[in-house]
Each structure stands twice: as C-alpha cells, then as structure tokens.
Amino acid sequence: MQEGTFPSVSSPGVTAPADKAADHGDHSACRAVNDVLSRVGDKWSMRVVMNLDRGPMRFNELRRAIDSISQRMLTRTLRGLERDGLVSRTVTPSVPPRVDYALTPLGQSLREPVQALGDWAMANRAAVEDARTTFDAGCDE
Amino acid sequence: MQEGTFPSVSSPGVTAPADKAADHGDHSACRAVNDVLSRVGDKWSMRVVMNLDRGPMRFNELRRAIDSISQRMLTRTLRGLERDGLVSRTVTPSVPPRVDYALTPLGQSLREPVQALGDWAMANRAAVEDARTTFDAGCDE
DNA sequence: CCGCATCCCTGCCGATACTG
C-alpha cells in the first residue's frame, strides 16, 4: 500500500477533465502535502511532538523541557498543533489552572515518518556538512 | 537546546515510564535534525527534489514543471540544495548555455523518508482539515 | 538560456509586560 508517488504538479493546463477515480484533485493534494511539510519544517512543532511522545505534559513542563523556546512560541506552536488535531489540550479548572497537552493518535502516527526523517538527518549529517564546506570553499576561493 | 534527542527508532506501543530520557547533550545532532527539517519544510525544496527524481532537468524545464515558482526562488532553492549536496549542477558551455540539475545519491536517499511523509499527508489530509474546521468553529462560536 | 541584483511587502519570531 505504499505506492506513494507524490501529487506532482506538472499539470500544465488547469481544470483537467475529471474522469479518473484515482485523481482526487491534485492541487488540493499538493497543498495538503506542502502544508504538512511546513508544519514539520516548523522550528518548534516537532520538538514539541517528540517531547509529548513520552506522555502528556503541562505547559511549563514543556517549556522547561524545550527551554530555548519562548512562551509566546510555545503557545503558538501548541495552538497550531491542536488546530491540526495533532495534540489535545485538557484543561483542569483547579486553583492554579492546570492544562495538559498530549499527542492524539494522529499526532503519534505523524511521529513515525518524522522519526524516519530524523534518522536520515542523523545518518547523513556528516555528508551534508561536508558538502557545505566543500561548496563554500569552492565558492569563496 | 539540550533536550531530547531524536535517534531512537520509534518505540512502538511503549507505555512511557514518564521518566526523562537520558540526555546526551548532543546539541550538534539536534541542530542537524532541525536543519534537515527546515529544508524539508522549505516551500520549494521538496517540490524540486520530487521533480528531479524523474531524471535530470534543465533550469527552465524545472521552472515550467513547478510553474508557480519564481525564477529567483528556483535559483535560490537549487543553490541551497546544491550546497547541501542534494543536487548536482552540470554546466555545458554551449551557445545558448545549458545547465542540468540532477539528484545526487544523497538527494535520492532523502527522497524516501520525505515520500513517507508525503504519503502520511495524503492519507491524513482529510483528518487534518476536519480538525481545523472543528477547531476554527469551536473557537469562534 | 541562465542567473544575479534590487525594491518592497509580509509574516515569523524573540523580548517584554500584563491579565485571570
């Protein structure tokens, strides 16, 4: 079931006559992909997801865990993830307010392909940095 | 930036003991991961990579294939990919000048995990959009 | 055909300060 093949946008025309069942409108599909990629490429989102993988966490707990993130960005990131249904927000109206964030099943399912990408990054970081050094040297000399 | 590192290849069904994962303080690894994620999340890079997967392409060929990309952005994107060793640039000094871009082995290896992410996006785009709609409605109501 | 340079506008992100 992994045939894959991205919705490549090489369709020159525009409103192609829709008659294939396999095609769900590839521009919307393409947007969806780009959308997810943006989220993954987001500076903080995946950091949050990875932390949440260990279990639910409170706001400041998360804040301390990531540490370099600002309060503003943590809020924004969590809102974004919540909006996309990747994390859930649970409010406990106690005296000091308590809010727990947790990965939804959807969020957990996203973790896997992201992890794969993380593994790739780890495995090839040397190659990438080397390529950069070479490129920069050749460019500058 | 000294929190959890990615590497562990998923722990399926692990009921997290909720303890803090041992921190190796590997910030260079973390940076590398973030770095790759940024590239993937880049608006155009993966579009280019996916197109190049079919084989080498010339500049304007690529430009037409992606279509909505501006010349400036295509140049910048290609430079970035080239710098990271993901694509190769081959100049044929003819009249008119001919420049071919192609995926390097490294670039091709990146394509796989990215494809996985793309598949995830395709499989879950309905869920995500639904979540958004629900969120937006609940927020505004 | 390929690619760089410039202008400019937009949105992201950090720091700080303030409410419930």
Add this chain to the structure above:
DNA sequence: CAGTATCGGCAGGGATGCGG
C-alpha cells in the same frame, strides 16, 4: 500556572530589470 498583547528586527519570497 497558563495565556494574551504589543513592539521591533529580520528573513522569506514575489516582481522586475540587467548582464553573460
């Protein structure tokens, strides 16, 4: 504790024009 509001810097990226 959790969250919002505001300001300022800066990078992303579109449009256009010039040069090899």
